[in-house]
Amino acid sequence: MKTSQLAEGLKGSEIIKIAGEVNALKAQGEAIYNQTIGDFDSNIFPIPNELKQAIVDAYNDNQTNYPAANGVEPLRNAVAKYLSKHLQLEYLPNEILISGGARPLIYAIYQTILDIDDVVLYPVPSWNNDAYTYLSRNKGVIVETKPENKFMPTVADIKPHIKDVNLIALCSPLNPTGTTFDKSTLLEISQLVVDENKRRASENLKPLYVLYDQIYWQLTYGTIEHYNPVSLVPEMRDYTIFVDGISKAFASTGVRVGWAFGPLHVIDKMKAMLSHIGAWAPKAEQVATANYLNQTEAVSNYITHIKEELNYRLVAFYDGFERLKNAGFPVNAIQPEAALYLTVQFDLIGKTTSAGNTLNTIQEVTSYLLKEAKLAIVPFYAFGTSTDSNWFRLSVGTAKKEDISVIFELLQQALQKLK
Numbered sequence: 001m002k003t004s005q006l007a008e009g010l011k012g013s014e015i016i017k018i019a020g021e022v023n024a025l026k027a028q029g030e031a032i033y034n035q036t037i038g039d040f041d042s043n044i045f046p047i048p049n050e051l052k053q054a055i056v057d058a059y060n061d062n063q064t065n066y067p068a069a070n071g072v073e074p075l076r077n078a079v080a081k082y083l084s085k086h087l088q089l090e091y092l093p094n095e096i097l098i099s100g101g102a103r104p105l106i107y108a109i110y111q112t113i114l115d116i117d118d119v120v121l122y123p124v125p126s127w128n129n130d131a132y133t134y135l136s137r138n139k140g141v142i143v144e145t146k147p148e149n150k151f152m153p154t155v156a157d158i159k160p161h162i163k164d165v166n167l168i169a170l171c172s173p174l175n176p177t178g179t180t181f182d183k184s185t186l187l188e189i190s191q192l193v194v195d196e197n198k199r200r201a202s203e204n205l206k207p208l209y210v211l212y213d214q215i216y217w218q219l220t221y222g223t224i225e226h227y228n229p230v231s232l233v234p235e236m237r238d239y240t241i242f243v244d245g246i247s248k249a250f251a252s253t254g255v256r257v258g259w260a261f262g263p264l265h266v267i268d269k270m271k272a273m274l275s276h277i278g279a280w281a282p283k284a285e286q287v288a289t290a291n292y293l294n295q296t297e298a299v300s301n302y303i304t305h306i307k308e309e310l311n312y313r314l315v316a317f318y319d320g321f322e323r324l325k326n327a328g329f330p331v332n333a334i335q336p337e338a339a340l341y342l343t344v345q346f347d348l349i350g351k352t353t354s355a356g357n358t359l360n361t362i363q364e365v366t367s368y369l370l371k372e373a374k375l376a377i378v379p380f381y382a383f384g385t386s387t388d389s390n391w392f393r394l395s396v397g398t399a400k401k402e403d404i405s406v407i408f409e410l411l412q413q414a415l416q417k418l419k
């Protein structure tokens with residue numbers, strides 16, 4: 001029996017399909033190095049001890065009833081203070097909305113800003129914008145970005161479509177690439193949006209908004225700086241809805257505390273939308289997060305620690321791919337900038353395996369790497385690119401340091417078998 005057209009048309013996750021192959025091989029006793037997951041192994045990256053204790057304390061204090069629809073006030077106050085201190089972004093507590101992680105907030109932005117058949121512009125590769133556009137019954141303008149731009153969109157990519165779209169969905173640092181906007185590019189895009197909104201205001205048209213997902217902003221490395229539209233172009237404050245939270249910087253993906261902030265009239269409507277869904281973060285976790293964010297030294301120490309650990313892994317993987325590339329193997333990687341992802345390339349289409357089979361598709365390349373190198377990674381077509389893109393996301397959140405050299409030994413052996 002069929003379900004709704006909406007449910008029937010929702011495509012499955014490519015990452016889940018790869019996970020099925022991984023699990024099947026593991027069931028056969030294979031040792032698989034699963035670098036597909038945009039998450040952390042909590043045994044390698046546990047949440048901060050102070051946050052863990054604060055959660056326990058909140059439950060012991062019976063903080064288990066309904067939270068306020070927009071989040072408990074101490075947490076909204078703590079978030080406002082944190083944004084002011086670290087990003088010089090000044091938002092009042094009532095301009096901040098707490099939810100059970102970032103996903104409900106992104107969904108609420110789509111539902112609040114867009115009418116049916118409105119148009120969303122989003123670059124690819126990017127995480128899940130295709131699904132949110134579909135679920136909201138919107139039309140998508142898909143901009144396929146280029147490796148020479150680190151897979152970040154440019155003003156030239158966006159400008160031809162600017163008059164026809166109602167929402168631009170941006171993410172920096174970007175999932176799946178681990179790359180970031182440079183200052184000049186984001187400034188140009190922001191100014192383009194402001195100029196377009198001046199035109200729309202003169203014609204009494206609905207504004208163009210930007211969804212700015214910065215969930216990874218605290219995880220930047222080396223000289224890389226995080227930029228945001230409002231700091232670069234203050235007029236963007238009226239048109240930017242930020243998505244943020246504790247999931248990534250504090251390895252707290254399962255704790256489920258996220259927040260959005262932006263224009264009050266948008267945040268209020270998002271609050272009303274989510275209050276009917278019950279998408280709030282558990283009250284105990286909200287109380288605990290407020291407690292933790294106010295522990296300045298503990299927060300600083302944890303951020304320093306997790307950045308060092310993630311950067312070590314990213315650099316080790318990048319250096320490994322550079323060695324393979326310099327040895328003549330058809331691989332490449334983009335130098336890591338942020339988050340927990342490395343962008344890697346396997347130019348293996350047309351290669352023949354030792355069994356005499358030709359690799360004709362990226363699906364076959366992905367499967368070959370999994371079976372022969374025991375390495376599971378995610379092809380960019382899972383993030384909306386064309387199916388012939390030979391770029392992949394490699395996540396280091398589950399990587400043990402001592403495994404990295406083993407991974408490259410297996411990978412080199414697998415590549416040497418190809419002709």
